[in-house]
Amino acid sequence: MNFSLEDSTTDIVPPKLEEIARDVVKNAKCCESVQKDLLFVLIIVMMMENGFYPITNEGDPVCVDSKCLENWKNSSILNARFTLFGFNEVALSLIISPLGPTALINVVINDLNSETYTVCVPVSRYVVSPHASTIPMIFRDLKHLSNTFKNNISTPVKSRILSLYGYPSASIIGLPEEVYYKFTQLLPVHDVVTMSQTCRRLKCLNDNQILWRDLYRRDFKEELPPEQSENSDWKTSYKETYVAKRDASLRRTAGTLHDFMDYSDLVAHIDNPLWDNMII
Known part of the structure; x- marks a missing residue:
């Protein structure tokens, strides 16, 4: 045409x-x-x-x-x-x-x-x-x-x-899964959640427990539970820890401006309604 x-x-x-x-x-x-x-x-x-x-x-x-x-x-x-x-x-x-x-x-x-x-x-x-x-x-x-x-x-x-067929594509959806997971691990968690809303394939990819295990280890090194195994529900663990940190920040009565800025950003994204749709 x-x-x-x-x-x-x-x-x-x-x-x-x-x-x-x-x-x-x-x-x-x-x-x-x-x-x-x-x-x-x-x-x-x-x-x-x-x-x-x-x-x-x-x-x-x-x-x-x-x-x-x-x-x-x-x-x-x-x-x-x-x-x-x-x-x-x-x-x-x-x-x-x-x-x-x-x-x-x-x-x-x-x-x-x-x-x-x-x-x-x-x-x-x-x-x-x-x-x-x-x-x-x-x-x-x-x-x-x-x-x-x-x-x-x-x-x-x-x-x-x-x-x-193994061809590269300009779209995120066309990336090989291993490449997709590598760059996803560099993103803030709210971006991972938002991407999951774009199509069924990304929703499926972002439900992978290995991805959420790596995100958990990246963001919550000090809270890593020793009993977690490869078959654990890392997605749920991430949300529970995320919410606990949010609640702790709200109860905080003192702290540096730097601390407040770190946690205010966390709160802004956990309160996004997308979170409940994607993480639960």
């Missing part, structure tokens, strides 16, 4: 989007249906822009048009298969499920234990005028949609596939 979705205006959209959208509008039966179908088209175009191409169940390439869109639909749900260019052995499932005024977009990496990447988007934010006089005027805010899709779907999926 010689024109990207994020560069769209009310005067021009990518040719593939305009071609399929025109057929969808022409054959539409109701406004609600056409709005949903136009969002389907947007997502499919974004998949193709980001290096994914549609395939049949047998792995053969598919030429995308409005008829193809109808074949992928089952009731109100769209289910299509894609693969990343250059990595034909890895099949992906694109599943879009309308949920009232929103649509839930899932991309499942079938060959990686059905690892799933998800984002929910408001349909009417991007498909605002299904019966506008021109195709470009149907859509709005496509740069935001494109960035949202890249951040939540295409970049993590591509990084995961690259990581599977």
Whole structure:
């Protein structure tokens, strides 16, 4: 495509989007249906822009048009298969499920234990005028949609596939696990907690007890319990010690300014609601 979705205006959209959208509008039966179908088209175009191409169940390439869109639909749900260019052995499932005024977009990496990447988007934010006089005027805010899709779907999926094949990636998600753990151990604990909120893969990586053992030993050398073993719940131990230090700092009635600054930073992060979501 010689024109990207994020560069769209009310005067021009990518040719593939305009071609399929025109057929969808022409054959539409109701406004609600056409709005949903136009969002389907947007997502499919974004998949193709980001290096994914549609395939049949047998792995053969598919030429995308409005008829193809109808074949992928089952009731109100769209289910299509894609693969990343250059990595034909890895099949992906694109599943879009309308949920009232929103649509839930899932991309499942079938060959990686059905690892799933998800984002929910408001349909009417991007498909605002299904019966506008021109195709470009149907859509709005496509740069935001494109960035949202890249951040939540295409970049993590591509990084995961690259990581599977041993290729480096510009994304944290694409780093080999041993490299990821090495730099994670250099971060403040609140950054580790915050990263865990970004996607399911980082949540899984950051639940590793070895990581929390090393963080505990790094931050609480003097409190290291002698009875802890390799199978201990280091994550819970870290939180309990963290909270104990926070409580001790609150009870403190005297101390140097340096001490106060150290503990005030600790308190600021332990009170973050992310902590309870991630550490418990």
